[in-house]
Amino acid sequence: MTIETSTTQRSDALVPREHFPVLEDVTYLNTASIGLVARPVQESASAFDREIASRGTTWFDEEQETGVLERARGAAARLLNVDPELIAIPSSATEALCQLAWHLRPAAGANVVSIDLEFPSVVYPWMRVAEETGAEVRLVDVRSDPGRLSLEAVAERVDAHTSVICVSHAQFATGCVLDLAGLSALARAHDARLVIDATQSAGMVPIDLAGVHVDALVAGGYKWLGGPFGAALLYVHPELLDGFRPSLVGWRSTPDPYNLDPRTMPLADGARRVEFSTMSYTAGQALGGAIEYLLDVGIERVAAHAAALADRLVAGLDALGAELLTPRERASRGGTVAARFPGRDGEGVAMALNRAGVIVSPRFGATRFATHLFNTPADVDRALEQLDAVLGRPAGDLR
Numbered sequence: 509m510t511i512e513t514s515t516t517q518r519s520d521a522l523v524p525r526e527h528f529p530v531l532e533d534v535t536y537l538n539t540a541s542i543g544l545v546a547r548p549v550q551e552s553a554s555a556f557d558r559e560i561a562s563r564g565t566t567w568f569d570e571e572q573e574t575g576v577l578e579r580a581r582g583a584a585a586r587l588l589n590v591d592p593e594l595i596a597i598p599s600s601a602t603e604a605l606c607q608l609a610w611h612l613r614p615a616a617g618a619n620v621v622s623i624d625l626e627f628p629s630v631v632y633p634w635m636r637v638a639e640e641t642g643a644e645v646r647l648v649d650v651r652s653d654p655g656r657l658s659l660e661a662v663a664e665r666v667d668a669h670t671s672v673i674c675v676s677h678a679q680f681a682t683g684c685v686l687d688l689a690g691l692s693a694l695a696r697a698h699d700a701r702l703v704i705d706a707t708q709s710a711g712m713v714p715i716d717l718a719g720v721h722v723d724a725l726v727a728g729g730y731k732w733l734g735g736p737f738g739a740a741l742l743y744v745h746p747e748l749l750d751g752f753r754p755s756l757v758g759w760r761s762t763p764d765p766y767n768l769d770p771r772t773m774p775l776a777d778g779a780r781r782v783e784f785s786t787m788s789y790t791a792g793q794a795l796g797g798a799i800e801y802l803l804d805v806g807i808e809r810v811a812a813h814a815a816a817l818a819d820r821l822v823a824g825l826d827a828l829g830a831e832l833l834t835p836r837e838r839a840s841r842g843g844t845v846a847a848r849f850p851g852r853d854g855e856g857v858a859m860a861l862n863r864a865g866v867i868v869s870p871r872f873g874a875t876r877f878a879t880h881l882f883n884t885p886a887d888v889d890r891a892l893e894q895l896d897a898v899l900g901r902p903a904g905d906l907r
């Protein structure tokens with residue numbers, strides 16, 4: 509997919525704003541919640557869906573069905589700079605995290621380290637496994653002061669009994685990005701597995717898995733990757749893939765799904781073995797198209813664009829007396845900036861901004877702003893203007 513950039517320069521977005529028609533009506537700063545799907549990506553996925561719905565197997569035959577996730581697999585592999593054999597396309601990030609937790613099954617006496625700020629799906633699979641095995645789930649305690657989250661704070665909870673470190677690359681509520689190389693060194697120094705949830709970073713923060721040892725990485729498709737609900741990505745390191753026995757298996761887990769022989773259960777060689785059922789193939793197609801769209805722009809450009817917009821937002825928030833939950837250094841943030849407003853309910857502020865057409869999310873008593881490749885400096889300025897207006901009203905008035 510080649511993206512026409514002539515309109516781009518005029519608007520200061522990295523892609524034509526016409527690909528995201530809602531931007532005519534609102535200032536969309538909510539990719540950390542649900543990303544917008546570019547119109548060309550939507551159109552090609554809808555055409556694919558329509559062909560299956562109207563022509564069934566006369567268009568979508570067994571061969572097509574067997575290979576239907578290869579487009580997304582290939583695009584995800586390019587995004588992460590790894591071999592496509594190491595990529596699976598599950599239905600969601602949560603499903604992938606569950607597959608990993610049930611395979612790794614930390615035993616009694618072992619611990620899993622995560623963070624008490626995490627999105628619940630990063631922690632729950634380990635808690636559920638721990639109910640069965642007696643392992644300990646240890647959470648880095650930063651909820652009362654999210655600004656304290658750092659690699660050092662994670663390292664304090666890791667010890668000789670840590671079997672897994674499972675954390676987000678970028679935190680969903682605060683946008684804090686942890687250094688992958690540092691996490692990797694920490695895990696390896698303790699002989700622990702490193703499982704990363706990159707749902708809030710992949711598609712925004714460059715990730716090169718050829719250069720850093722991560723045992724597994726998952727990312728939901730419907731935020732920064734610009735895909736729809738129903739398809740995510742999972743990377744499994746070759747060492748973890750060796751002997752990986754997924755807990756959920758089915759007809760698609762096998763080398764040749766249309767072999768359809770229940771007497772034996774061979775598993776596919778690659779990470780594909782965790783794809784077990786008839787998922788939303790349309791979502792898989794759209795995820796492939798969405799990642800290709802991002803790759804055409806270039807992740808380094810996306811990251812630089814977001815960093816510049818975030819700098820502008822941070823400067824404006826500072827001027828309005830906000831308290832940032834997001835780190836100030838560029839290396840520790842991506843497209844998300846969260847802020848509280850002294851004397852105000854930050855979640856109420858978020859709701860008031862939504863009513864004014866600036867679409868953001870309330871999280872942790874804060875307002876969470878998220879900028880992506882379609883946003884412009886003018887979007888940030890409009891958000892700040894509206895924020896100024898909301899904060900200028902009497903404290904109880906959050907209309």
Ligand SMILES: Cc1ncc(COP(=O)(O)O)c(C=O)c1O
Binds near residue numbers: 600602629680
């Ligand atoms: C870090 C993180 N992981 C996972 C998810 C949800 O993943 P899914 O809906 O694909 O299960 C979210 C959604 O906000 C998230 O922020």
